[in-house]
Amino acid sequence: MINAVKSFEHFCRAMAMGSGLLLIAILFMMAFLGWPLIESGRFIALFSTEWNPQGKSYGILPMVMGSLRITLLALFFSLPMSISAACLTELLAPRSLRRLLLIAIRFMAGIPTVVYGFVAIFLLVPLMREYFIQGSGFSIITASLVLAVLIAPTMIIFFVNGMQSVPRPYCAAVDSLGARPMQKFVYLLLPQAYPTFLVGIVLGLGRAMGDTLISLMLAGNSVAMPESIAESGRTLTAHIALVIAADFSSMEFTTIFVCGLTLTLFAICLILSIRLLDHFGSGRVIQVENPRRPGHE
Amino acid sequence: MNRIMERGLVLFCWIFGLLPLLILLTVIVYLLIRGGNALGLELIFGKVPVLDALFGHRQVFDGLLPALTGTGLLVILSLVLAIIPGICGGIYLAEYSSPGEGRMLGLLFDIIAGLPSIVIGLAGFALTIILHRHYPGRLGPCLLLSAMALAFLIVPYLVRTTEASLRSIPLDLRLTGPALGASKLQNIVFVLLPARMNDLIGGIILAIGRAAEDTAVIMLTGAVASAGMVRSVLEQYEALPFYIYYISSQYSDAAELQSGFGAAILLFALCGLLFLLAILLEHGFSRRLKR
Numbered sequence: 001m002i003n004a005v006k007s008f009e010h011f012c013r014a015m016a017m018g019s020g021l022l023l024i025a026i027l028f029m030m031a032f033l034g035w036p037l038i039e040s041g042r043f044i045a046l047f048s049t050e051w052n053p054q055g056k057s058y059g060i061l062p063m064v065m066g067s068l069r070i071t072l073l074a075l076f077f078s079l080p081m082s083i084s085a086a087c088l089t090e091l092l093a094p095r096s097l098r099r100l101l102l103i104a105i106r107f108m109a110g111i112p113t114v115v116y117g118f119v120a121i122f123l124l125v126p127l128m129r130e131y132f133i134q135g136s137g138f139s140i141i142t143a144s145l146v147l148a149v150l151i152a153p154t155m156i157i158f159f160v161n162g163m164q165s166v167p168r169p170y171c172a173a174v175d176s177l178g179a180r181p182m183q184k185f186v187y188l189l190l191p192q193a194y195p196t197f198l199v200g201i202v203l204g205l206g207r208a209m210g211d212t213l214i215s216l217m218l219a220g221n222s223v224a225m226p227e228s229i230a231e232s233g234r235t236l237t238a239h240i241a242l243v244i245a246a247d248f249s250s251m252e253f254t255t256i257f258v259c260g261l262t263l264t265l266f267a268i269c270l271i272l273s274i275r276l277l278d279h280f281g282s283g284r285v286i287q288v289e290n291p292r293r294p295g296h297e
Numbered sequence: 298m299n300r301i302m303e304r305g306l307v308l309f310c311w312i313f314g315l316l317p318l319l320i321l322l323t324v325i326v327y328l329l330i331r332g333g334n335a336l337g338l339e340l341i342f343g344k345v346p347v348l349d350a351l352f353g354h355r356q357v358f359d360g361l362l363p364a365l366t367g368t369g370l371l372v373i374l375s376l377v378l379a380i381i382p383g384i385c386g387g388i389y390l391a392e393y394s395s396p397g398e399g400r401m402l403g404l405l406f407d408i409i410a411g412l413p414s415i416v417i418g419l420a421g422f423a424l425t426i427i428l429h430r431h432y433p434g435r436l437g438p439c440l441l442l443s444a445m446a447l448a449f450l451i452v453p454y455l456v457r458t459t460e461a462s463l464r465s466i467p468l469d470l471r472l473t474g475p476a477l478g479a480s481k482l483q484n485i486v487f488v489l490l491p492a493r494m495n496d497l498i499g500g501i502i503l504a505i506g507r508a509a510e511d512t513a514v515i516m517l518t519g520a521v522a523s524a525g526m527v528r529s530v531l532e533q534y535e536a537l538p539f540y541i542y543y544i545s546s547q548y549s550d551a552a553e554l555q556s557g558f559g560a561a562i563l564l565f566a567l568c569g570l571l572f573l574l575a576i577l578l579e580h581g582f583s584r585r586l587k588r
Contacts, residue, residue, distance in 0.1 A: 005482040012389035015382040019452045020405035023412075026420040033423050084314035092310055103576065104318050110503070110572045111324070111565065112510035114538045118545050118561050119324050122331070149320050156317070182306045203411075210413030212513035217545060237415045237513070244422065244517055260419045267411045275404065 027264060034257030051223040058255045062225045064262065066233035070144045070215055071208040073229060077148035078155060078204060085152070086159035090189075091181040102160070109153035117217035120146045125218065133230040138220035140233045146214050151204040158200025162193035195277050202277070206270045210263065212237040236263055328565060332558025340559040341365065361560055363526050367534040370527055371444055371515070372508050378448035379455060380501070386452065387459020392485060410453035418517030421446035425518075438519035441530040446514045451504040458500025462493040499575045506571040510564065512538040537564050 037058070051059050089101045124146065129137030166189055174188045190197070212235075220232025221242060234242075236259045243256045338347060343360030386406075390399055421442050428436050436442065466489055474484035490497070520539035527534050537560055544557030 005480050008482050009389075009393050012385040012393060016386035016389040016394070016402050016456070019382050019386055019409070019449070019456070020402050022449060023405055023409050026417075026423075029420060029423045029427065033426060080309070081313045081316050084310040084312070085317055086314075087310045088314035092307060092314075101314075101318065104321055106576075107569065107572050108317060108321055110506050110510075110568050111321075112512075112538060112568055114510070114512045114541045115328075115561050115565050116324070118541050118557065119327055121545050123323075123327055149317070152317050180303060182303045182310075186306075206411050210411070210415070212413070212415040212516075213542060217542065237413055240415050240419055241513065241516060244419075256419065257423065260416050263413050263416050267413065267416075268408055271404070271407045271411050274407075 027261070030257045030260050030264070034254050034261060037254040037258060058252065060236070060239070060255060060259055060262070062223055063234050063236045063239045063259065066140070066215075066219070066226060067209060067235040067237070069226065069229065069233065070140055070147060070219060070235055071205060073141065073144035074147035074151060074208045075201070075205060077145055078152050079201070081148065082152045082155040082159060082200075082204075085156045086163065087181075087185055089156070089160055090163045091185060105153045105156050108149075109157070113150060113211060113213045114217075116146055116150055117213050120214075120218055135230075136220065136232070138218055138232055140219055140226060140229045140231065143215045143219035143233075144229075146218055147208045147211060150211060150214060151207045154207055155200045155204040158203065159193075159197055162196025162200070163189045165196065166192045195280050198277050199274050202270050202274050206267060209266060209270075210237065212241055216241055325565075328558065328562050332555065332562050335555040335559035336562060340556060340563075359556075361537070361540070361556065361563065363524065364535040364537045364540045364560065365563070367440070367520070367524075367527055368509060368537040370530075371440060371447065371534070371536060372505055374440070374444035374530065375447035375451065375508050376501070376505060378444055379451050379504070382448075383452045383455025383504075384459050384497070386456040388463065388485060388490075390456065390460045391463035392481070392489075406453040406456050409449070410457070413513070414450060414511050415513040415517065417446050417450050418514040420449075421514070421518040436531070438517075438533060439531045440519060440527060440534045443515045443518040443520065443534075443536075444530070446518050447508045447511060450511065450514060451508050454504045454507060455500060458503075459497060462496035462500070463489055465496075466492055495578045495581060499578045502571050502575045502578070506568050506575075509571070510538055510568055512542055515539055516542070537567075 051062055085101065085105065089098050089105070093101060120142070124142060125137040127137075128139065128142050129135070133139055133141065170188060170192065171184070174184050179187070215235040216238040219235065219238065221234045221238055222232040223234055226233040240256045240259050243252060339360070341361050343362070345360070386402075390402060390406075394402065422438065425436055425438060425442060470492060471484075471489065474488040475481070479487070515536050516539055519533045520536045521533045522535070522540070522543045524533050524535050541557055541560050541564065544553060544560070548554040548557060
């Protein structure tokens with residue numbers, strides 16, 4: 001029996017370690033395949049603004065900028081929506097609506113991205129083309145609007161959790177002083193729960209940056225450096241998908257592994273910053289005796 | 298904060314806060330209006346009689362059956378590959394690991410969960426390139442490769458759900474088994490895991506949804522627009538999300554577009570169904586706790 005217990009523990013450890021170490025294996029694999037590009041002395045040129053496979057210049061900067069712009073714009077559109085929805089579900093809405101909102105938002109987190117993209121092509125793109133921007137309607141702003149909807153559920157869930165984790169005695173004190181809901185939000189919940197809010201925002205950023213289908217389907221995918229948000233642009237993720245679909249030629253092909261590495265490094269930075277925020281946040285909550293609200297599900 | 302500003306904030310919250318709900322409704326209504334008339338047996342089976350198609354007597358060319366079976370097989374295969382590492386990894390993190398080791402592994406799993414799915418697809422693709430250099434012609438982009446990449450995608454979810462549900466077990470329940478003389482393994486297998494079965498199954502269902510909807514991974518690892526029915530796991534295949542993407546970019550006529558809408562409704566309904574199942578399980582669980 002002792003033997004079985006020990007071997008089960010070892011098996012579990014192997015499984016955990018194995019899946020964790022696969023990440024490192026993947027990093028090495030991509031670095032290995034992207035190596036020719038770095039070795040050939042074009043590493044600096046990678047971060048130039050020009051992408052022109054005929055002229056042998058493989059700058060991925062337009063894609064990096066495209067990714068950053070779409071992500072930040074999506075965040076900009078999504079924040080007011082997410083914070084308002086979180087306030088509604090925690091403070092303002094009547095009880096019955098709160099449940100409905102929360103369930104609808106959790107459901108939205110599971111809607112396939114490709115369905116969002118598909119609907120947006122036939123609903124949002126003509127709208128943009130007719131009323132807001134010139135040209136085809138496929139642009140950075142179109143993609144970021146849809147991405148805003150995509151990342152909203154992630155952020156709302158974190159905002160709501162953050163507000164619920166504010167110590168019960170504080171809430172009671174503020175309530176008994178006669179605070180109205182928005183006063184409670186601005187003076188108590190926001191200052192107390194902002195580390196969790198930030199974690200939600202960072203995770204939303206990660207989701208927006210990592211999404212492929214929305215930008216691939218809606219952003220237009222031109223490789224020129226975008227001048228304005230109403231123009232077409234290409235993200236790192238869409239670039240990987242497009243180059244793989246297009247061809248197998250040598251140097252152009254190796255750049256996608258550099259793109260992949262860039263995305264991975266970005267993801268790692270985000271997770272590390274979340275860790276820091278968590279550390280910071282937990283330091284604040286530890287001071288109180290009963291950090292969890294007793295009545296919460 | 299004066300009264301007017303507060304009123305303004307409340308109004309702002311109501312307008313923007315209901316926006317997600319409104320968008321959800323718009324998506325559903327639009328899909329049903331535009332694609333509702335595409336629904337029917339013909340959408341899935343084309344013009345082939347249902348029984349003939351199901352038993353493989355005749356090939357379905359203009360229906361979604363190949364894409365549906367492709368997605369189904371893909372999800373099952375990736376779940377089979379992911380479930381043991383996922384649950385065992387979660388058990389290890391919750392029950393066996395030392396704090397330092399747990400933090401380290403937790404960080405790795407968080408990073409994997411945060412990886413863009415296209416990077417995971419790219420990794421799968423890179424594997425075929427490297428294998429191709431050493432053993433030419435053995436393993437190309439195929440169903441098995443996609444399932445492996447998807448499994449890697451959902452492992453962190455499974456690990457985290459298992460870990461969280463085991464950690465949430467109250468101390469008295471946790472100590473009862475050992476007090477009666479059960480070994481740690483017996484305690485885990487016969488007490489702790491069954492106590493949180495609902496959470497585990499809920500997590501697995503959500504992971505299934507994640508695997509079923511992902512498009513970026515399968516796009517790089519072997520999904521194609523027309524492959525017919527799946528014959529072997531070592532061949533390219535059709536899948537529902539990829540079909541939707543493909544139709545959106547290169548539909549040639551109204552009928553094809555219509556079947557694209559049909560496919561979108563199907564995928565939407567599939568994910569909705571999985572979500573409903575997970576919610577029901579969760580509620581069943583909380584009711585049992587109250588009793």
